Amino acid sequence: PILKRALKSDKIKIAIPIVVLSILLIGLFVLFNQASKRRYEEQVARAESYLEAESYQEAIESYNKALRMNKDKWDEDVIALAEAYAGNYNYDKALETLREYYIRSDSVLLKEKIVDISCQKLDYEYQQVISRGNKFFSNEEYDKAIDEYEKAKTIKGRETISYQKIAESYVAKGDYERAYKEIADGIVLTQNENLKKTLSRLEVELGLIQYNKCIEEGTEYIQQEKYTEGIKKYEEAIKQVPTAERAYVRLGEAYIQLEWYERTVALMQTALTNVRRATSLQEFLEIAARVG
Numbered sequence: 001p002i003l004k005r006a007l008k009s010d011k012i013k014i015a016i017p018i019v020v021l022s023i024l025l026i027g028l029f030v031l032f033n034q035a036s037k038r039r040y041e042e043q044v045a046r047a048e049s050y051l052e053a054e055s056y057q058e059a060i061e062s063y064n065k066a067l068r069m070n071k072d073k074w075d076e077d078v079i080a081l082a083e084a085y086a087g088n089y090n091y092d093k094a095l096e097t098l099r100e101y102y103i104r105s106d107s108v109l110l111k112e113k114i115v116d117i118s119c120q121k122l123d124y125e126y127q128q129v130i131s132r133g134n135k136f137f138s139n140e141e142y143d144k145a146i147d148e149y150e151k152a153k154t155i156k157g158r159e160t161i162s163y164q165k166i167a168e169s170y171v172a173k174g175d176y177e178r179a180y181k182e183i184a185d186g187i188v189l190t191q192n193e194n195l196k197k198t199l200s201r202l203e204v205e206l207g208l209i210q211y212n213k214c215i216e217e218g219t220e221y222i223q224q225e226k227y228t229e230g231i232k233k234y235e236e237a238i239k240q241v242p243t244a245e246r247a248y249v250r251l252g253e254a255y256i257q258l259e260w261y262e263r264t265v266a267l268m269q270t271a272l273t274n275v276r277r278a279t280s281l282q283e284f285l286e287i288a289a290r291v292g
Contacts (some may be wrong), residue, residue: 040069044077051080056087074101079113091121126155133165142169160192167198176206211240215247222254230254245275252284265289 047062085094133148163186170179218233268285
């Protein structure tokens with residue numbers, strides 16, 4: 001019995017230090033975890049303040065440190081880190097970070113953020129290309145401007161501004177037909193009302209250009225006494241813009257040279273119904289009526 005008591009006493013003596021040591025280790029572990037959690041929370045708070053202040057580089061460094069401290073729940077930190085990269089216009093790094101962590105977790109939040117950052121990247125690249133095109137346009141380097149605007153179309157094919165800018169560049173070059181085609185192509189893809197209004201304006205411009213061209217060609221023919229050809233050109237001009245006065249006047253002059261007075265009177269009467277404020281047409285009508 002004495003031996004048993006001695007052995008029992010020795011076991012208790014051995015067990016007590018082990019228990020005490022275990023309690024101390026558990027306590028140290030808890031304290032260490034609490035300290036680590038506090039340091040992590042302070043780091044995240046620091047990163048959030050940098051992000052809110054748009055100090056993106058500092059935010060990037062702080063969030064990276066926070067992610068090294070916390071290897072379990074990091075969805076929100078990764079998303080914030082991606083936003084910091086995006087704030088620095090480093091969209092590729094933002095997407096690389098999101099995809100790296102998405103592979104590990106298959107998180108819906110990370111997947112949604114990948115889509116969001118991808119859209120931001122497209123918007124940024126689009127605006128950069130448009131900006132370069134605008135700079136070329138301001139410098140009257142219209143071909144280079146068109147090249148940039150065409151690149152913008154490959155990034156976002158349904159954005160109307162690309163078509164509008166290309167058309168403006170062609171108009172600046174005096175190429176109304178290509179401007180018209182560009183806007184027409186844009187309408188097919190976008191059905192945009194503003195593009196439709198632009199198309200209507202270009203139709204008027206094209207009509208006026210063709211109108212003036214016909215009058216110039218008609219005048220050249222008349223000067224060469226090629227009356228048949230000249231008259232056809234004036235008539236073509238009237239069809240292009242029936243509400244403008246000049247073609248009627250030129251055609252009336254040609255009729256009078258040919259002594260076609262009745263035709264002149266009939267032409268002027270038609271013109272007066274189509275053209276507003278046509279004082280010269282009224283004078284022409286009176287002259288033709290007297291002579292005829």
